Amino acid sequence: MAKVLTPRSESYAQWYNDLVLKADLAENSAVRGCMVIKPYGFAIWEKMQSVLDKMFKDTGHQNAYFPLFIPKSFFSKEADHVEGFAKECAVVTHYRLKNNPDGSGVVVDPEAQLEEELIIRPTSETIIWNTYKNWIQSYRDLPIKINQWANVVRWEMRTRLFLRTAEFLWQEGHTAHETKAEALEETETMINIYADFAEKWMALPVIQGAKTANERFAGALETYTIEALMQDGKALQSGTSHFLGQNFAKAFDVKYTTNEGKEDFVWATSWGVSTRLMGALIMAHSDDHGLVLPPKLAPIQVVIVPIYKKAEELARISQVVEKISAPLKAKGIEVKFDDKDNKKPGWKFAEYELKGVPVRLAIGPRDLENGTVEVARRDTLEKKVVAIEGVDVYIEELLEDIQTNIYKKAIDFRAENTRKVNSYDEFKKVLDEQGGFILAHWDGTEETELKIKEDTKATIRCIPFDGEDEEGVCMVTGKPSKRRVIFARAY
């Protein structure tokens, strides 16, 4: 078979780039740092969106839409928030172009300078809290639980398709609550939803935990995260949920009247996942042959490739294909019959492997005679000839089996690449030689965390929720520690 992807062993980064392009997921655009998401890639994102959207609505959230532009003055209201985002904001300063007097195209009209510059949202807390101020008067107006699907812009130095682009698509939830407890509960609910989505739909095992103060969202009191481990041993932060306390309420003066007639600031959360999930999905399961998609998110779940010599033969095969695909479609399975005659079967096999289609059926004259079909599964590349009779049930179960199997593979990989270390030397050695998640004791100070980051480029991914209490000493300073935290090099 022709080699179309750089093997992972040769260059993991190059393999990833090749895969995104060759599987037709996305490509670089004419605009620096911004990508074009192609139809096949966007179809996966749309599936993710529709599942998440339902999960949000099932937990009492509603969708809305807020502007792309944020007045500069809004931005400066929450000190930590500005500091966190200031360095990567795109700013609109003018509202008009004019023909260049020298005839060489158009130039910005200097007369058309905005009185107040507009920031292109890197996130929407400020515009949303400025709006919520007008929506909230009493406890009866609470809670407000809103989500928006949007694009945001963060002017990144170095970009990579899906993993980090200057513009990306995401959803951002913004909620307002009466009490601290309720806001904290919301923060937890949402990180649980993300974890659930990652594991059940993406087949991606994740670790839930809290970020250290240093790694927290700008303006949050607490950031919860789901962290996934990629095949190269690096961690990928895949979703975050923030407890914002009363910081934004105070910054935007959002008060409500309690049922005792007193005034208080409302409590806030925000949470989001982005097209970065696409990167996670790609890197989690794929191999040197191409993409491996979890059946639940695959735009095409079953592809059927006919093998024939003459048009007459194709016609006979097509009739059988119709009998096979009708019951599959009735079960809600996405089936594609590729009867294009300008590509040979072998070409198609390779192509659909590259695109990660979970199940491939091949039907030729031999099968017509025997009443069989060849079934190939993408995750293991195994092929099996089965009877057409009852093949719909077989395939339905196979899809479930593939979903389970790739999840299991990912979780086994993570287990093999999660290690406890007790000394800083051991930590550095494991990090350099094996990577993965490292469980180690840390004294809880920002100083130590930064020293480790500077020495090794590893960061604390999270303080896991399900970590066991264990007395120990910080691997760097020897100070006491009550539990281990998770370190890794990260994307």
Added chain:
RNA sequence: CGGGGUGUAGCGCAGUCCGGUUAGCGCACCUGGUUUGGGACCAGGGGGUCGGGGGUUCGAAUCCCUCCACCCCGACCA
């Protein structure tokens, strides 16, 4: 934003050092035919602002200046 690399047909590349017919090759594409159980073959055909702009020269893909984009490695970040 620093260091390194690349930019020539849709894709992958040769040609650039050392300037000189009409810029070439493979894949893809179009037409015809033979093929079809793991990326088919033959014949014919179309497709190029040589990344953009400026300069040197009788003459520039090739030399000089400048800008842009992408990739890799750093710093920054989801």
